[in-house]
Amino acid sequence: MPHAPIAASAGAAPTGAAAPARPGPLRLQDVCLTLAGRPLVRLDREIASGEVLTVMGASGSGKSSLLLALAGFVRPPFALAGRILLGARDLTGAPPQERRMGLMFQAPLLFPHMSVGENLLFGLTGGGSRADRRRQVEAALADAGLEGFADRSPDTLSGGQQSRVALLRVLLSQPQALLLDEPFSALDAGTRDGIRRLVFTAARSAGLPVVLVTHDPQDAAAAGGPVITLEG
Ligand SMILES: Nc1ncnc2c1ncn2[C@@H]1O[C@H](COP(=O)(O)OP(=O)(O)OP(=O)(O)O)[C@@H](O)[C@H]1O
Numbered sequence: 001m002p003h004a005p006i007a008a009s010a011g012a013a014p015t016g017a018a019a020p021a022r023p024g025p026l027r028l029q030d031v032c033l034t035l036a037g038r039p040l041v042r043l044d045r046e047i048a049s050g051e052v053l054t055v056m057g058a059s060g061s062g063k064s065s066l067l068l069a070l071a072g073f074v075r076p077p078f079a080l081a082g083r084i085l086l087g088a089r090d091l092t093g094a095p096p097q098e099r100r101m102g103l104m105f106q107a108p109l110l111f112p113h114m115s116v117g118e119n120l121l122f123g124l125t126g127g128g129s130r131a132d133r134r135r136q137v138e139a140a141l142a143d144a145g146l147e148g149f150a151d152r153s154p155d156t157l158s159g160g161q162q163s164r165v166a167l168l169r170v171l172l173s174q175p176q177a178l179l180l181d182e183p184f185s186a187l188d189a190g191t192r193d194g195i196r197r198l199v200f201t202a203a204r205s206a207g208l209p210v211v212l213v214t215h216d217p218q219d220a221a222a223a224g225g226p227v228i229t230l231e232g
Pocket residue numbers: 035057058059060061062063064065066076077
């Protein structure tokens with residue numbers, strides 16, 4: 001099987017599967033997230049394919065709640081009004097599993113009882129034989145500088161290595177958009193630069209619209225896209 005570089009993994013089809021359509025823009029039309037009936041976040045904008053919208057703002061201003069709402073997790077006392085469109089699909093009211101949005105958090109959240117390879121196989125969508133899927137996982141690991149890590153337990157990896165595995169798992173699930181909640185903040189400065197590059201290059205290459213929540217102005221600068229600040 002051809003080697004699918006990490007930067008293209010999100011758009012790469014697994015062996016035997018039809019190539020997925022490239023994602024369209026993420027359009028947030030008159031979105032209003034309320035908390036106990038009071039407006040918390042208002043947003044009306046379009047995030048183009050490959051563009052990163054950086055969301056900043058004080059603690060408690062609603063950044064994480066906004067991401068969760070976009071991913072389809074809205075529970076009382078929160079409510080969401082407005083429309084969410086991703087490419088040609090209207091996701092308003094769709095359950096999380098139908099949205100095809102890849103989520104990354106500060107903690108990599110790998111399954112501790114599975115090997116690195118099994119974590120990635122879990123994320124891998126599409127068909128193919130077990131051997132093909134295994135080869136795809138190994139190719140993705142090699143692209144991320146983690147050749148030979150498939151049989152390792154996640155708790156034997158450094159924080160940066162775990163983040164790279166978490167990113168691979170998200171990309172192998174062929175998301176149509178990325179929602180990133182402070183994904184770099186637990187990393188040391190050197191590792192952070194590398195993972196940032198990996199994430200933004202992968203998103204650009206696959207044409208994914210990205211919403212990035214961060215407190216770090218350097219993340220916003222590296223993302224290179226528009227920045228909004230929530231008032232809370
Ligand atoms: N389950 C909940 N029930 C009630 N209020 C909540 C709940 N979860 C969060 N909140 C409140 O919603 C508001 C927004 O919280 P959120 O976590 O989205 O802020 P944030 O901007 O991401 O903060 P931080 O930068 O500290 O992570 C806060 O006032 C918080 O206390």
